[in-house]
Amino acid sequence: MSMVCALSGEVPQYPVISSKSGAVFEKHLIDSYIAENGKDPLSGEPLTPEDLIEVKSSKIVRPRPPNITSIPALLSVFQQEWDALALETYTLREQLATTRQELSTALYQNDAATRVVARLMKERDEAREALAKINIPGRPASSANGGDAMDVDEKPAAVPASVVQKIEETHGDLSAKRKKRKVPADWTSAQTVAAFETTVTTDVIAPMSRCMALDPTGTIAIVGGGSNAVLLNVKDQATLTELKEAGSIADAVWSGPTPVTAATNGIIRTWNQDGSAEKTIDPGMEQLVSVALHPSGDFLAAAAKNGTWALCDLQSGETVAKITSSDEFTVARFHPDGQLLGVGTSEGGVQIYDVRTGQVMASVNTNGGAITSLHFSENGYWLAVSSATDKKTRLVDLRTTSVTKEFDGSGKISTVRWDLSGQFLAFAGDEGVVIQQYVKKEKSWREIKRFDRAATVVEWGARAEHLVAGGAEGVLTVYATAE
Numbered sequence: 001m002s003m004v005c006a007l008s009g010e011v012p013q014y015p016v017i018s019s020k021s022g023a024v025f026e027k028h029l030i031d032s033y034i035a036e037n038g039k040d041p042l043s044g045e046p047l048t049p050e051d052l053i054e055v056k057s058s059k060i061v062r063p064r065p066p067n068i069t070s071i072p073a074l075l076s077v078f079q080q081e082w083d084a085l086a087l088e089t090y091t092l093r094e095q096l097a098t099t100r101q102e103l104s105t106a107l108y109q110n111d112a113a114t115r116v117v118a119r120l121m122k123e124r125d126e127a128r129e130a131l132a133k134i135n136i137p138g139r140p141a142s143s144a145n146g147g148d149a150m151d152v153d154e155k156p157a158a159v160p161a162s163v164v165q166k167i168e169e170t171h172g173d174l175s176a177k178r179k180k181r182k183v184p185a186d187w188t189s190a191q192t193v194a195a196f197e198t199t200v201t202t203d204v205i206a207p208m209s210r211c212m213a214l215d216p217t218g219t220i221a222i223v224g225g226g227s228n229a230v231l232l233n234v235k236d237q238a239t240l241t242e243l244k245e246a247g248s249i250a251d252a253v254w255s256g257p258t259p260v261t262a263a264t265n266g267i268i269r270t271w272n273q274d275g276s277a278e279k280t281i282d283p284g285m286e287q288l289v290s291v292a293l294h295p296s297g298d299f300l301a302a303a304a305k306n307g308t309w310a311l312c313d314l315q316s317g318e319t320v321a322k323i324t325s326s327d328e329f330t331v332a333r334f335h336p337d338g339q340l341l342g343v344g345t346s347e348g349g350v351q352i353y354d355v356r357t358g359q360v361m362a363s364v365n366t367n368g369g370a371i372t373s374l375h376f377s378e379n380g381y382w383l384a385v386s387s388a389t390d391k392k393t394r395l396v397d398l399r400t401t402s403v404t405k406e407f408d409g410s411g412k413i414s415t416v417r418w419d420l421s422g423q424f425l426a427f428a429g430d431e432g433v434v435i436q437q438y439v440k441k442e443k444s445w446r447e448i449k450r451f452d453r454a455a456t457v458v459e460w461g462a463r464a465e466h467l468v469a470g471g472a473e474g475v476l477t478v479y480a481t482a483e
Helices: 027-039 071-133 160-180 190-194
Strands: 014-018 023-024 051-053 197-201 211-212 220-224 231-235 236-242 249-255 258-263 268-271 277-283 288-293 299-304 308-313 317-323 328-334 340-345 349-354 360-366 372-377 383-386 392-397 403-408 413-418 426-429 431-440 444-451 457-460 467-470 476-480
Touching: 014 027, 014 444, 023 027, 027 051, 027 071, 160 299, 190 431, 190 444, 211 457, 211 467, 220 249, 220 258, 220 277, 236 317, 299 328, 340 360, 340 372, 349 372, 383 413, 383 426, 392 413, 403 444, 413 457, 426 457, 444 476
Parallel strands: 211 249, 249 288, 288 328, 372 413
Antiparallel strands: 014 023, 014 051, 197 476, 211 220, 220 231, 231 236, 249 258, 258 268, 268 277, 288 299, 299 308, 308 317, 328 340, 340 349, 349 360, 372 383, 383 392, 392 403, 413 426, 426 431, 431 444, 457 467, 467 476
């Protein structure tokens, strides 16, 4: 019966049997293994040389090589090297199996820790929300103890309870829908966007243009300049009406089919289609720099240069809340769910406010100059930001409140805009317009189009079928596929 060494796989010259595992080994190999590890290589039980049983068998007597230069001597050396290599290979395989098991355990523990942290953060947010709603009847909020209240500067409640309820209902509805939302089948593909070309170039619409907003159909634009604002059909280049009482426009939005403008003198107006003012809202702030429509369509947020932002009711025209900061504001935009408001500052920071309480929930430092534009992605956790001092667009992950990606733009960036699918990001600068695409399967970004015409504002049309850019000279350019 032939015997094979369990370590080298060869017939042993001096076979021994382990009393622990019953396996056969070459004596010098197992002696070396025991000296190094002190255990049986197969069963893992403690093993000593005394536990080895010598096997009595006939042995082939090898002639002693006369010197190392002879072939028998070389073969003997090779045999010894092979035995050492076989032992080392076995040890490495054993260590590899152990390392794999330890890595698997570490990954499982990391996943468990991540789940625990997520649960604790959720419980923390719920506790904060519950604490913010606590109200003790018969006692003013400024006095936590009985007796006279302390004479201190107090911040009023951010918004009335009815407005808070509307904001929370909108947040709950939109948040649930967003998690289930998929890109529509008829949405413009990346190949189509990559084939965009200049299809329309208008005459001068509004000199010194600094804002533009497209209606939900993507065909009618509010274009605001240094002294006036107009409504323009971007496809046939027809000026529909001039908003004569608008004044010097700082920003503009659409509330459904209704144009809304914010003038630098602090007056917000809604307009009829014939160009007459429908409603005037005065939030009591001068030097307005930005206005944003709440996703519910019922409220507006207006930000002023002096570091104040106000929440206004579009129906009643009343200012329901006003929050003041020590920073100088430059731009404001709502999160897609409507519970957060992002405000850019002149120092290169972004403050994320909880609209219900007026408290700053997070702050982001972009390490750039004054924020020129910011826009939340529809996925709910990305924020695109541009600043006045460099040629980069920065991507902020709201889950970590840190900059996770930087895009090289085309000149100094003035405006950044996501399309509603959250897969295309366009930014306009003084050297042109750039379009980036996020490839979800590859979890990577790629630039798919670049236009050389300078622009200060840019907006996506419906279903990303076209892109409208405007320059400081008051000319609009439409980028789309040629019909």
